[in-house]
Amino acid sequence: MTHESAGEPTRIVVVGSGFAGFECARALTRRLRGTDSRITMISAHDYMLYTPLLPEVAGGILDARFVTVPLSEALPNVELVKGNVDSVDFEARTVHVTDCEQGVEDVAWDRVVLTPGSVTRLFDIPGLAEHARGLKTPAEALYFRDQLLTQIELAERDTDPSVADARRTVVVVGASYAGTELTAQLRALADEAAARRNLDPAKIRFLLLDAADKVMPEVGEKLGGKVLDVLRSRGIDVRLETTLTELGPEHVTLDDGTVIPTRTVAWVTGVTASPLIDTLGLPTEKGRLTVRPDLSVEGHPDVFAGGDAAAVPDPKNSGSITPPTAQHAVRQGQALASNVAASLGVGDPKPYSHRDMGLVVDLGPGFAVANPLGIQLSGFLAKVVTRAYHLYAMPNAANRWAVALAYLTDLLFPRPLVSIGLVTDSESRFAAGEGVGAQH
The missing domain is CATH 3.50.50.100 (FAD/NAD(P)-binding domain)
Incomplete structure (x- = not known):
C-alpha cells in the first residue's frame, strides 16, 4: 500500500536542483498548495546555479554568489536533502542518497522527478x-x-x-x-x-x-x-x-x-547526462533517459524526468529530442510540475511543447549577439537585450539586484583584477x- 492510499502525505521527490528541478519544485508548491503533498528536493548543493552567467564570473564581472540562488530562500516550502542520489529503487519506491560525509539514507517517494542534469x-x-x-x-x-x-x-x-x-x-x-x-x-x-x-x-x-x-x-x-x-x-x-x-x-x-x-x-x-542515468536500468537515447511526450517514463507512471538528463521528444522536429539548453530545462520543469500534479488529480496532463525564444550571447565589452523570437541583433543593442534577458530570467530578486548592480559597476569602473585563490x-x-x- 502506498502512502497515497494510506491517508498520509503524498511524497514527491525531485532529484537535482538545476533549472528543470528548480522550476518543477517551485511550480509544484503553487499547484499543490492546500493539498497534503510533501515536496522534497535532493541535491548535492543548497543552491540553483544560473549557469549562463558563469563566463562572466570567470571574466571578473560577477561574484560567484550572484549566480547561485539559495534554495532555502527561493523554495521555502520544499524540504532540502543535501547529498548525491546514487540509485533509484523503482519497486521499493526509494532513492539512495549519500551525503558529503558519506552518510547514507533511503528517501521514500510516491512520485519521483529525475532532473539530475548533466556533466561535461x-x-x-x-x-x-x-x-x-x-x-x-x-x-x-x-x-x-x-x-x-x-x-x-x-x-x-x-x-x-x-x-x-x-x-x-x-x-x-x-x-x-x-x-x-x-x-x-x-x-x-x-x-x-x-x-x-x-x-x-x-x-x-x-x-x-x-x-x-x-x-x-x-x-x-x-x-x-x-x-x-x-x-x-x-x-x-x-x-x-x-x-x-x-x-x-x-x-x-x-x-x-x-x-x-x-x-x-x-x-x-x-555535455552528457548525469552518471545517475546509467544506473537506472531504463531505456536511453543518446545517453539520456527516454521519456514520453508528457515527460513520464514508459512503464513507470509515477516516474518523471526532464532537463539535460532526459531525451524529451521535440514536437517541433519530429523524431528528434530537445537540445540540453537552460531554456528547455526551465520549460520542462514547468511541464513536469503540471503533469506530476495531474497524476495526483490536480489539473490535466499535457505533452511538452515549446516556442523557441532564441539565444543571447555576451561577447565582452560593448558587443553581443542575440536572436530573440527570430530577430537577429548584434552589437550594443544585442548587449542590452542580453543583459536584460538574464536579469528577467534570474529566479530570485536578491540575485537579480546583485547582478544588476554588478552590470552598472561594469559600466562605470574597470574590471577588478583579483585572484582570490579560493579554488584548489x-x-x-x-x-x-x-x-x-x-x-x-
Missing part, C-alpha cells in the same frame, strides 16, 4: 581529464579567473621567454556559446590586466578551437559570421575543424601536429563536478 562531455584524449577544466561549476569559473591573472603575473617575472609565452597562452576548445562567451570574457579580463601592467595585450594569446566548421552554429550563419569577425578583431586565434589529440601539464597538441605551449586549457565542448587544483577538476562523462 569528455573524450578519450590523453591528459584531458588531468590538464583541462570545464565550465559547469562556480569552482571552474573561479579557477579560470585566478589562473589567467596568476599566469600573467608569473610570466612577467619569468626569465625564460618561451615559458613566459606559454603562461600567457590560453586554449579554449569548443566554439559554441559557452566556449565563445568564456573566450570573450577572459580576453576582456586579459586586456584589462595588460592595460594596468603596461603590457602589450597581443602578448596574451587566445586560441579558440572547434571540430565544426562554424562558430556558434546555434545563432545562424549571419550572426555566427559576425561573432567570428569580432573574435578575430580582438586578437583571438580561431581555428575551426581543429581539436586536440593530447594534453600535458605545459602544452597541448593539435590534430594537425602543432604543439602549443600553454598552462591554461578550457574544455567546453558540450583538485576542486576545479572534472571529477569534482559530479562525475566524468567519457566517450570513446
Whole structure:
C-alpha cells in the first residue's frame, strides 16, 4: 500500500536542483498548495546555479554568489536533502542518497522527478581529464579567473621567454556559446590586466578551437559570421575543424601536429547526462533517459524526468529530442510540475511543447549577439537585450539586484583584477563536478 492510499502525505521527490528541478519544485508548491503533498528536493548543493552567467564570473564581472540562488530562500516550502542520489529503487519506491560525509539514507517517494542534469562531455584524449577544466561549476569559473591573472603575473617575472609565452597562452576548445562567451570574457579580463601592467595585450594569446566548421552554429550563419569577425578583431586565434589529440601539464597538441605551449586549457565542448542515468536500468537515447511526450517514463507512471538528463521528444522536429539548453530545462520543469500534479488529480496532463525564444550571447565589452523570437541583433543593442534577458530570467530578486548592480559597476569602473585563490587544483577538476562523462 502506498502512502497515497494510506491517508498520509503524498511524497514527491525531485532529484537535482538545476533549472528543470528548480522550476518543477517551485511550480509544484503553487499547484499543490492546500493539498497534503510533501515536496522534497535532493541535491548535492543548497543552491540553483544560473549557469549562463558563469563566463562572466570567470571574466571578473560577477561574484560567484550572484549566480547561485539559495534554495532555502527561493523554495521555502520544499524540504532540502543535501547529498548525491546514487540509485533509484523503482519497486521499493526509494532513492539512495549519500551525503558529503558519506552518510547514507533511503528517501521514500510516491512520485519521483529525475532532473539530475548533466556533466561535461569528455573524450578519450590523453591528459584531458588531468590538464583541462570545464565550465559547469562556480569552482571552474573561479579557477579560470585566478589562473589567467596568476599566469600573467608569473610570466612577467619569468626569465625564460618561451615559458613566459606559454603562461600567457590560453586554449579554449569548443566554439559554441559557452566556449565563445568564456573566450570573450577572459580576453576582456586579459586586456584589462595588460592595460594596468603596461603590457602589450597581443602578448596574451587566445586560441579558440572547434571540430565544426562554424562558430556558434546555434545563432545562424549571419550572426555566427559576425561573432567570428569580432573574435578575430580582438586578437583571438580561431581555428575551426581543429581539436586536440593530447594534453600535458605545459602544452597541448593539435590534430594537425602543432604543439602549443600553454598552462591554461578550457574544455567546453558540450555535455552528457548525469552518471545517475546509467544506473537506472531504463531505456536511453543518446545517453539520456527516454521519456514520453508528457515527460513520464514508459512503464513507470509515477516516474518523471526532464532537463539535460532526459531525451524529451521535440514536437517541433519530429523524431528528434530537445537540445540540453537552460531554456528547455526551465520549460520542462514547468511541464513536469503540471503533469506530476495531474497524476495526483490536480489539473490535466499535457505533452511538452515549446516556442523557441532564441539565444543571447555576451561577447565582452560593448558587443553581443542575440536572436530573440527570430530577430537577429548584434552589437550594443544585442548587449542590452542580453543583459536584460538574464536579469528577467534570474529566479530570485536578491540575485537579480546583485547582478544588476554588478552590470552598472561594469559600466562605470574597470574590471577588478583579483585572484582570490579560493579554488584548489583538485576542486576545479572534472571529477569534482559530479562525475566524468567519457566517450570513446
